[in-house]
Amino acid sequence: MNLFPEQGPDADTPPVCSAKGCRVPAVWVLAWNNPKLHTPERRKTWLACEEHREHLSQFLGVRGFLKDVVTLEEWSAADR
Structure with missing residues (x-):
């Protein structure tokens, strides 16, 4: 299962940033949840x-959704 939907179907394609219009390879994972959902x-x-x-972290943080920010490398290494 692909943990990162932003990653293309080709496993060699690195996951990209979730910011609208950005196609730069991702470095960070922002883990969040909406407690109402x-x-x-x-x-x-x-x-x-x-x-x-920082922008995406602030967006989630203002809403109280942000739970963790870790490098993509750390996130991938953890058994999630």
């Missing part, structure tokens, strides 16, 4: 490049 342990993910990490 998701159980507390559920984590949705957005991917971010260096340029968009």
Whole structure:
């Protein structure tokens, strides 16, 4: 199963940033959940490049959705 829907069907294609219109390879994973919709342990993910990490984090943080920000490498290494 593809953990990163932004990644193309070709496994060699790196996952890209979730920011609208950005096609830069992702470096960060922003784990979040909407407590009105998701159980507390559920984590949705957005991917971010260096340029968009702060903007996307702020967007989720203002809403109280942001739970964690880790590198894509760390996220991929963890058994999630």
